Amino acid sequence: MKDRTDFTLTGTINRRTLMMGATAGVAALAMPNVLRAADKPTLVTSIRSLSNPYHAVWKTGAEAYAKWAGLEHVTLVSEGNSEKGIADIKAMLAKTGGNMVLNSDPNDTPDARPIVEACAKAGAYVVTQWNKPADLHPKDFNPNYVSHIEFDGIESGKTIAEILFKTIGGKGGIVALGGLISTTAAIERKKGLDAALAANPDIKLLDFQVANWKSTEAFDLMGNLLTRFGDDIKGIWAANDDMGSGALEALRAENLAGKVPIVGVDGIKTAVDAVRTGEFACTVTSDPFWQGGMGLAIGYNAKIGKFDPTKEPPEHREFYGKAVLISHDNVEEYYKTNVDAKPEIDWNDLWGRVTGAIRA
């Protein structure tokens, strides 16, 4: 019995020693890398989580750019925790001595300020996306805060609405599924829908209902809307693809899939597949692959002096990126280049997707 205990203990100690040794070994291996990278800046991506497809693609875009540029790349994940997100960035700033380029999707709007301030103080270059307070501007942190990128929800909502209207022949009734009432994206996309409706008087909005971004809720809702309006529904506008796919399944249960076109936003795989089969008329995506790579590219080019942020026009400092439309016309092409293979992006074309300055 004693022997056995001893044996187990020996095993444990050995394992522990082994692990410690391995850690030390890895650290030793990593050391020269850090030293080697000392002259070249480190590329840093800070995102919310790797458990959603959007940010997972974002990371592959960042890695693709880092590989193309021949630079070190580190991904920081905040797991939805703002404090962790900021603390990790500060730790990276300390580790690199400020010799880094950060592309960040701040977990929450107020997070952008401490992130930008820390980067400016350390001399690092930073690009933020989606979330920042309205009174925080890149031009106030020259030259370190290079750019802020967003995508215009009004434009997305309008674009998909117009394609839907065209698909159903310019007249008839549609129903719309909105996102969580309190979110900016939901409000903006609905504004876009309203704008498109105003320009197309022959299209009638039969009903606008809220499914809170969820396919399950959209599924139940769509069944009820079919009862109320029946064959009057010629098309479905959904504020995101997940709700659109819930509506699609409700149609499928009634043998209507493919007969009533749906449009959505996000470009999730389900929706892209549905565009291929003709069940969706289109979807738009902000292209997270581009966001992940180009955010770093803009920051890096500013850092190495390819352009001077202080001399750039306002629409290069705070701008709406161009959303990519996936419709019947380009879906096969999109599938080949984005789903089957990694997309090819011209990383030198820094401003190619600028559609204009962000509305104040």
Place this chain on the structure above:
Amino acid sequence: MTIHTEPLKSVSDIERTTLMTFLPGRIAAVFGGRRWRSLAPLAVLIVLCLLIAIANPNFIELRNLVRLANSAAVPLTLAMGLTFIILMGSIDLSVEGTLSVSAMVVVLLAANDANGNDYGWWAVLAAVIAGTAMGLLSGLVQTMLRIPSFMATLGMWFIGLGLSVYMLGGSAIRLNDASIRDLALHRFLGLPVAVWVAFAAFLLAAIIQYHTKLGRHILAIGGDEDVAKLSGVNVTRVRITAFALAGFFFGISGVLAAAQLGQSHAVIGDGRLFAAVTAVVVGGTALTGGEGGVVNTAVGVLIVTVLANGMILLGISPYIQQTVQGLMIIAAVALSLDRVRLRIVK
């Protein structure tokens, strides 16, 4: 001391009967008391149907009735499981976690777009077993570690949710097995197969409740656990079995939900707990246990489903639909609870 408590108690009794139960209690008494009260949910359902049908005749169209049955399928199966727990005077908050685990299992084991598995109906079996196991675990935790069902199942909720987030990697995974999808898409005698499955679940639950010893023991524990124990009921075993049974029903509803949506993601269960508890309570099963049953719950599920359908048919603004649902819960509980017998309100 005892001499003083007696008169005090009766005074508060008088107060209770005159004040708290003044309106619904009186009305109920006039119409025949308990008997009327037990029929209240059914009456509510009939009145609701009539009102909606008058406002929008589309409501009684065959197509709409089929849709109603279809959207009631998942909540009905869920609520069947939950009824047993509430009858026992306990609560099962793990509904959403268990449902998402079983939906995750069926999608990952059947043909899907994320891995190469294709086990067909074995996946369904595995999903139901996974649900049952989750319930069994809730029961064991509750009885063996002596943790109140509220906390034990709250824990199971998040364990289940975490497990499916991890396994699904946060994304939605498509269910490509045509025969499982047929649960939602294929029709038998005009109704989707899922509706028949839900109906079978209802029959099974009814048989368990009214014709087995387990059903009677559950009711006895809900009525008074100490009395049940003294009468020789093995409370621990009944509790564990009841939670496993609830997990079994949650497992089936997870499969149905995945089949209806053609996919599974971690949040597939979102909002289902609230809907299920509402249905059980609106049907007239008391949260204190010992009163009501699966037939009540079936009526409750229909009320909730018809109301949701009716509000859309009547074009009620999405902004106030939730408020209407909240009002209905309070009204239903007020109508169906026997307040004269209710001694304390916690």
